[in-house]
Amino acid sequence: MSGQFIFFMLFSVTAIGGAIMMLNMERIMYMIASAAVTFLSLAGIYVLLHAEFLAFVQILIYAGAITILMIFGIVLTKHEEKREEPKRRFYHISLFAGVVGLFAVFYYVINQSAFPAVTREIAQDQTKEIGLLIYSQYVIPFELVSILLTIALIGAIIIAKREGK
Amino acid sequence: MDTRLFAADLLDMLPELTLFIAIIIISLLDLFWPKNASKKGIGVLTLIALIVSAGFLIYQRIHLDGVISLLNDSYLVYHYGILFKLIVLLGVSLIVMMSFGAIRDKDIPHIGEYYVLLMPAALGAMIMASSADIITLFIGLELLSISSYILVALRKHHTKSNEAAFKYIVLGSIASAFILYGMSFLYGMGGSTNLFQIGATLQSLESSFHPMIYVSFFLLLVGFGFKLAAAPFHTWAPEVYSAAPTPVVSFLAVISKAAMLIFMFMFLPVYFVPLDPVQNLTIYSDVVLTLHVVAAISMIVGNIVALMQKNVKRLLAFSSIANAGYFLVVLSTDRPGELVYYLVAYLLMTIGIFAVVTALENSAEHQDISIFSGLYFTAPVTAVMTVILLLSLAGIPLTMGFLGKFFILLGVIQVKTYWLAAIMIVSSVISFYYYFRIIRLMFMRSHSEHTTIKVPVTTMIVIAICVVATIFFAFFPQYMLSFIEWT
Numbered sequence: 001m002s003g004q005f006i007f008f009m010l011f012s013v014t015a016i017g018g019a020i021m022m023l024n025m026e027r028i029m030y031m032i033a034s035a036a037v038t039f040l041s042l043a044g045i046y047v048l049l050h051a052e053f054l055a056f057v058q059i060l061i062y063a064g065a066i067t068i069l070m071i072f073g074i075v076l077t078k079h080e081e082k083r084e085e086p087k088r089r090f091y092h093i094s095l096f097a098g099v100v101g102l103f104a105v106f107y108y109v110i111n112q113s114a115f116p117a118v119t120r121e122i123a124q125d126q127t128k129e130i131g132l133l134i135y136s137q138y139v140i141p142f143e144l145v146s147i148l149l150t151i152a153l154i155g156a157i158i159i160a161k162r163e164g165k
Numbered sequence: 166m167d168t169r170l171f172a173a174d175l176l177d178m179l180p181e182l183t184l185f186i187a188i189i190i191i192s193l194l195d196l197f198w199p200k201n202a203s204k205k206g207i208g209v210l211t212l213i214a215l216i217v218s219a220g221f222l223i224y225q226r227i228h229l230d231g232v233i234s235l236l237n238d239s240y241l242v243y244h245y246g247i248l249f250k251l252i253v254l255l256g257v258s259l260i261v262m263m264s265f266g267a268i269r270d271k272d273i274p275h276i277g278e279y280y281v282l283l284m285p286a287a288l289g290a291m292i293m294a295s296s297a298d299i300i301t302l303f304i305g306l307e308l309l310s311i312s313s314y315i316l317v318a319l320r321k322h323h324t325k326s327n328e329a330a331f332k333y334i335v336l337g338s339i340a341s342a343f344i345l346y347g348m349s350f351l352y353g354m355g356g357s358t359n360l361f362q363i364g365a366t367l368q369s370l371e372s373s374f375h376p377m378i379y380v381s382f383f384l385l386l387v388g389f390g391f392k393l394a395a396a397p398f399h400t401w402a403p404e405v406y407s408a409a410p411t412p413v414v415s416f417l418a419v420i421s422k423a424a425m426l427i428f429m430f431m432f433l434p435v436y437f438v439p440l441d442p443v444q445n446l447t448i449y450s451d452v453v454l455t456l457h458v459v460a461a462i463s464m465i466v467g468n469i470v471a472l473m474q475k476n477v478k479r480l481l482a483f484s485s486i487a488n489a490g491y492f493l494v495v496l497s498t499d500r501p502g503e504l505v506y507y508l509v510a511y512l513l514m515t516i517g518i519f520a521v522v523t524a525l526e527n528s529a530e531h532q533d534i535s536i537f538s539g540l541y542f543t544a545p546v547t548a549v550m551t552v553i554l555l556l557s558l559a560g561i562p563l564t565m566g567f568l569g570k571f572f573i574l575l576g577v578i579q580v581k582t583y584w585l586a587a588i589m590i591v592s593s594v595i596s597f598y599y600y601f602r603i604i605r606l607m608f609m610r611s612h613s614e615h616t617t618i619k620v621p622v623t624t625m626i627v628i629a630i631c632v633v634a635t636i637f638f639a640f641f642p643q644y645m646l647s648f649i650e651w652t
Binding site for chain 1: 168169170178185188192235236237239240274275278281282285288289292296298300301304305307308311312314315318319321371373374376377380
């Protein structure tokens with residue numbers, strides 16, 4: 001058993017565990033903490049895949065910014081701590097069956113396809129390579145993302161804004 | 166075949182660049198707009214930007230010679246792409262014009278942003294129409310989706326509208342996630358983000374990968390079905406349609422659908438993967454069968470549930486679900502010319518009928534189907550035009566809607582899918598019932614609700630354009646068909 005495998009198992013268990021914890025927690029604070037665990041574990045998996053830049057961005061943006069932003073959101077808004085959800089047994093059972101079925105299909109499909117073993121050279125300066133790609137091959141989507149973010153920002157402002165009339 | 170974008174290449178992107186720059190300038194102008202001045206000025210500027218962009222497109226179309234490909238085949242300027250973009254711009258322009266008379270301060274507090282947001286949505290749809298790269302396609306899709314989430318949420322002080330907008334955002338994001346997941350399988354197998362390269366690689370893969378190709382298609386289908394409002398992924402549509410501002414609803418019904426159709430038009434050729442060379446079987450034939458099943462369910466569910474609706478916008482929502490079925494049929498027969506023709510027909514009749522609905526619901530302050538009652542006696546011209554639009558929606562001869570459906574039906578019969586043709590005919594006949602119910606209401610004097618109905622001039626112009634075009638291109642379809650096929 002290689003060290004890579006041990007770390008992969010560790011990270012994947014914490015990633016999935018964090019996601020399940022997030023869904024089952026009662027208090028929103030705990031939910032955010034569990035989500036942060038998932039984000040960090042995913043960053044670990046990226047490191048194992050030699051995608052260091054992505055791992056760094058994942059920690060910086062997801063584990064850092066988004067988690068903090070959600071905490072701010074909770075602090076700055078009024079919300080009820082208690083939330084009563086109606087018990088819908090049939091709904092939950094069918095949902096569970098659906099998820100398990102989907103997992104079974106995906107597991108079978110991925111497991112039985114014979115991916116050829118390819119050895120690839122890993123780029124030394126990943127950040128540079130990504131930068132070059134973004135500014136050459138993918139420059140159109142990159143520019144569009146700027147409009148996308150502006151629109152999202154405008155939308156967030158006009159929806160949240162209180163009209164002072 | 167260059168991986169870099171040069172300044173000269175920007176000329177091929179002029180229609181998109183026009184909108185891109187207009188979004189920035191007009192949204193800044195909106196900030197400095199005088200407080201007392203009417204925000205319709207922003208709408209006029211938006212309209213001008215859309216028309217300029219369409220002008221560049223027509224120029225491109227006239228001088229088009231083959232296919233222009235930028236950035237290693239990831240961005241294409243080609244025949245049908247330009248047609249789709251023109252349809253999008255035509256639709257959005259009509260919607261902007263319709264909004265002048267329909268959008269009121271008390272419904273939407275931020276009218277300036279409303280007009281500005283229509284442009285990135287159109288831009289997203291246009292980008293989707295000319296990209297052959299899954300990243301660009303997805304960014305275009307998200308630009309369209311996020312703009313439409315905000316547009317739906319603009320009726321801020323309306324509780325139902327807020328709830329519908331929230332559901333739309335959540336379900337729409339899930340649909341996007343499904344599309345992304347399906348794309349990730351394609352990328353994993355194809356090893357490229359370019360659709361042509363993915364298609365080429367998939368053909369050479371060994372048979373153990375075939376289940377994965379199917380999985381990627383079904384994941385994509387969930388997202389496609391949602392955005393197209395095809396049954397069984399349609400449940401959001403009636404609620405969002407009945408709660409959102411009516412011009413936005415016509416945007417969702419026409420532009421979102423058109424964009425999704427071009428998305429599928431780009432994606433489906435990837436699945437030409439041979440299964441059995443002897444029997445000439447491909448994965449594509451299964452893809453077509455799945456599309457047919459979804460189309461059949463949409464036509465049946467849409468038309469039957471529409472029979473029971475009392476709310477006009479819910480009724481039109483189910484009618485648009487049924488139309489998603491017709492679109493899937495024509496998409497699966499791989500006849501882009503007929504697709505474009507029916508898309509234009511659908512655009513004209515849907516935007517026209519929604520323009521009528523905006524005027525009526527604004528004067529009646531509710532959306533019950535009874536807003537149509539006695540319309541012939543209070544506003545005879547509007548009533549006659551509404552009748553023509555409804556007949557076109559129902560598919561009665563001498564309208565564009567009839568010819569469009571007729572072309573689709575011929576295509577289906579040509580590929581010998583008789584069961585689908587039968588379902589199409591039967592469901593169309595069912596749809597007569599609810600369209601004629603509206604027509605009957607208009608000619609009943611006793612229940613007349615309104616004393617007078619003021620149809621704003623701009624709305625009237627939109628309705629007139631839709632009606633005239635619907636009839637003109639029904640009598641002279643050759644003009645449009647020759648423009649579609651013109652190379």
